Amino acid sequence: MLVNMQEILKDAEEKKYAIGCINTPNVEAIRAIIGAAEELNVPIIIDHAEVHDPLIPIESIGPKMVEYAKLAKVPVCVHLDHGTDYNFIMRAIRCGFSSIMYDCSALPFEENVEKLQVFTRVAHNLGLTVEAELGIMSSTEEDSHGGKPLTREDIRKSFTDPKQAAEFAARTGVDALAVCFGTMHGIYAEEPQLDIDRVKAIRAAMPKDCRVVMHGGSGVDADQVRAAISAGCSKINYYSYMAKATSRHIYQKLNAVNGNAFYHEIQEEAYHFMKTYIKDVLTVFKNGK
Ligand SMILES: [Zn+2]
Secondary structure, three states, X not given: OEEOOXXXXXXXXXXXXXEEEEEOOOHHHHHHHHHHHHXXXXXXXXXXXXXXXXXXXXXXXXXXXXXXXXXXXXXXXXXXXXXXXXXXXXXXXXXXXXXXXXXXXXXXXXXXXXXXXXXXXXXXXXXXXXXXXXXXXXXXXXXXXXXXXXOHHHHHHOOOOHHHHHHHHHHHOOOEEEEOOOOOEOOOOXXXXXXXXXXXXXXXXXXXXXXXXXXXXXXXXXXXXXXXXXXXXXXXXXOHHHHHHHHHHHHHHXXXXXXXXXXXXXXXXXXXXXXXXXXXXXXXXXXXX
């Protein structure tokens, strides 16, 4: 069943679990992520990142994502991840996406507010939900967003201010806000240390119907993830570590048979591996529920 974010995040927030939001740049990933969610009977968000478009255009993968979402036994939100370009966002809407992240976090606060105010009004009229970002979500060197290696100290400088988050959410009406409290995109150079008190402060300050989002959720240990969920984080973006682990698994499998495999067997192996991997991740996100 295809849904937007509001239809699933309210229950997550009330019951203190988090919904996974996972990039699906190929059909194996779509099947694996939705399959894992169905087996655990949890809602799920699948997303296409603007930075993955050179890999596969949204017009190729987007309709597949929507089709699989409609056929799923659990609620599935089809979301655009880090849309920065208006034309690209329009392409996502044409493909039938139910939710859009419009990332203007690189702009000054007032400009970020103005852009999201206008967009959210239009999107809500179309029945779509909107995510924005406040504070700069850093990227590690090894990430498709690009970036440079950062220390924990560097990350701390771009932490989101709870008061600003509250003002931003109230003025824009966005449904979800990606905030910075210690995570980064990509593969971590240094073990991340989350500022859980900041999550609590942001949750307490923001309007109730705007949800707190963690990006860069892969690579964070399970205890910190659960602490962030209990503190009020109800959507977690996850991808890099799953993608790397899948490659390592395929490498081992191919080594074991000296590379002698049909390509479709590799695809199937990747699907089964990702499904098992994501089931473990989603079990952590359930936070004991
Ligand atoms: Zn992100």
